[in-house]
Amino acid sequence: MTLLPWVTGVTGLSLLCWLWLACCQGLFWRTDLRLPPNRPEPVLPQPPAGGTPMPEVAIVVPARDEAAVLPLSLPGLLAQKYPGRARVILVDDHSSDGTAAVARALAEQCPEGLPLTVTTPPALPPGWTGKLWAVRHGVELAGEVEWLLLTDADIAHGPQTLAALVAGAQGPGLCPGSAAERLDLVSQMARLRTETRWERLIVPAFVYFFAQLYPFRWSNRPGSRTAAAAGGCSLVRREALERAGGVAAIRGAVIDDVSLARAVKRTGGRTWLGLAERPEELRVLSVRPYPGLGPLWRMVSRSAYAQLRHSPPLLLGTVIALALIYLVPPVATGAGLLTGDLALLVTGATAWLVMTGTYLPMIRYYDRPAPAALLLPFTALLYLLMTVDSAVQHYRGRGAAWKGRTY
Known part of the structure; x- marks a missing residue:
């Protein structure tokens, strides 16, 4: 028939x-784009020769009612092995579950870790999403640092993550003279949880569909109209962010990571997006549970x-x-x-x-x-x-x- x-x-x-x-x-389906860029195997970042410290970084973490996940994520940020000045700014977005108190308690348990500042932004004004209003407050508090790492409260970082991100942004071999190799935004798509049956079914497809809509290779190509980033882990050069109009330029964006990449790229910046590495030292892992389909x-x-x-x-x-x-x-x-x-x-x-x-x-x-x-x-x-x-x-x-x- x-x-x-x-x-x-x-x-x-x-x-x-x-x-x-x-x-x-x-080639959206390939999963080989990892840090450091253009290297087939993961390489742990090394301090610059001559004892020169790496550039100063402020890690901005917007958090709203995240007391449950902070014990799984914040200690990893505080324990970063970064050969330069860095600090963590957690912006408590008017939480009702004691997020700020949990963050301060975790910092007291890590006295040798990066310094932590816990702050609360003013009331949310019209036209802003809560996350971006919190990020703006954290960026303002960071001051004149060279780099800003924007990361979510549910992302656990391996101890070498920050160093790897900065090393990738500085160009192969951390060569200051290789201006053409430098990047203005380096982002990693976090590995999401796949512990439950529904997570194992839905999560890999989520990343697959994202890569299909925004092929990483196209996004990483200078001059390409495609631009994307992953909001859970984005290192952005402060000058590039200011050139793009600051956080205010994307203040109402629901899909803020893609909007950030577009703003940076539209104003002449170079961006890079890849998948998180597997080794424990370089992991970028979402610890937020999704126990069911709902x-x-x-x-x-x-x-x-x-x-x-x-x-x-x-x-x-x-x-x-x-x-x-x-x-x-x-x-x-x-x-x-x-x-x-x-x-x-x-x-x-x-x-x-x-x-x-x-x-x-x-x-x-x-x-x-x-x-x-x-x-x-x-x-x-x-x-x-x-x-x-x-x-x-x-x-x-x-x-x-x-x-x-x-x-």
Whole structure:
């Protein structure tokens, strides 16, 4: 039995999409971009020759109701082995759970660590997101430092993370004369938790889809229109941030990391984005738990429609594209098996195979078994529903809700 020709035609279109994505979308599926840049294996940063200290850094941590995760993340920041001046500024964004007290107690337990300043910003003004208002307050308090590390309160850092970020930004071999090699923003996509069943299903796809939308190689290329960063770990040169208009330039952004990278790149800055390294010394790990599908659903739907600029036509196009690219191959494969339509079976199975092959590197990065890559269509269906739900919540006035605030 042969199905209608247009069914095979749609499946063929899906296959063509996958061949194009695999070959022409900036090799988004590869997971080899790590710090230091342009090196195939991780190398621990070394102090500069001659005893010259590395540039001064202020680590700014916005925190709102983060008392539960700070014991897992803050000690790692305080214990940074950085051969230069550095300090941590935790901005308590009007928490109700004792976040500030927990941070001070943790600092007392690390007397040999980096100095910690705990501060609270003024009341949130109109037009600002809470996180960016807190970041602005921390940046102002940091003063005339050369570098700012913007990191989230739920990110645990290995002891060499800060040194590796600065070393990567300074250029290969920390050569001060290699101005062309210097960067203005260096960002690492943190390894997210994959301890629960739902985390193992949703999280690798989250990073995979992000890389597909913002191919790291394109983002890292000077002059490219693509720009992206990971908000959990972004080292930015203070001068570059000021040149871009400061934090105020992106004050209302829900997807603040991408907005920051765009602002820096638009004003002539060079950016670099890669995945976090695996060794303990260089880890950048999210410790925020997502015990079930509900929290993961909210994590994605909170900003999905904002990513589409709250545009119904873009939403419709995204739904159609997700269905064509991710759902058609397995459906066509099943239909071909049931009906004996060989052309449909071969076309659908080939598209599914290419899809699975592009997902395998990310599955391996998250230590998942290779057969788990076959589940990407199901995960993509969940993301499609999350995106639609994001639009529904937006029109109900509950879009981009986070820690008691709705933007």
